[in-house]
Amino acid sequence: MSAGPAFAAIVVISIVTYISRAGLILFLADRQLPTEAVRALRYVAPAVLSALTVNLLAGGQGMSGVTGSEVAAVGVGAVVAALTKNLIASLFAGMVTIWIIILVT
């Protein structure tokens, strides 16, 4: 792909991405949301972030992209996060888990 069309694509994607992020912040700034909508929005964070975790595990390869060692790493990381409330400890525990599995198998 030559420079002109490629850069045009990047500009268009950047604008769409920005609109995705800014759109409702700007639109809802001076409007009141119904209480039921506010109640639903409370669950955006757990729902999206857990779906994102699964999607990242798959790495774009569908269900077959989710391997046992990866699930173990995320699982150990999640348990450590729940126990310590420390994200660095969680990340470290998860990575050590997968390194041990790789070394052992």
Add this chain to the structure above:
Amino acid sequence: MSANTPPPAAAPDGDPDGHPGRDTDLHGVAKRAIRDVMPLYLPTIPFALVLGVAITESAMPTAVGYSSNLMFAGASQLATVTLAGTATWLTLVITASVINLRHVMYSAAMSTHFRDQPTWFRWVGSFVLIDQMFALTVNRTDMAPSVWRRYYMGAGVFLLVAWIAGVTIGMAVGSAIPTEWRLDITPAVMFGGLVVMGISTRPAAAAAITGAAVCFACLGIPNNGGILLGALAGVTAGFLADRASTRRTRPQEPRRIS
């Protein structure tokens, strides 16, 4: 502080006759934001390095691939530079854009925070509303609007600068990192920990479990459609569980299963 009180950020930084105590306080907020966002930033480093390598190998000119930092969206950037060799222009644009549709939900959930912010900040702050920013700031309701704004910007500017630095380093040396280290799974481990730490109620747990399960079932859908379906199902589950538990605590509204 009530929502009607104007934010106390009028005194410019370094004003000798201003309020040194308050200025120092706000300065500390930016530092605290960077410290808090560090665990979320570290897992993005491998991703930035991978993207840097992909830019140098892309079918589009390297300088143009590098300009994808305008998006400030790792997954979309990676899709853009890797698809450039095979996809049509329109497919490329649609694919890379659809990946970011989850940000619409972030935007909706964050609108309550931004309502207390000045207009300029709504425009500027939106640009850095990436996954990590959302995860870091969405639950920080303990801060006054001016403090929250400083906190948000501290983390956002840091992430933007550090992200571009990581991509640049990846373009130079990224291909030297062995893939056996499996640094590619660090983002998944981080978000997994983040989900668990963010769950404090049963409806939130229902939202997280449903979101993960539905996303897994929908992994075959192209353009990361599974994230959106999982998110919608998770929000619905959390909402219904929340409403059910509210009903239970209100006996004047009995519910009969017919």
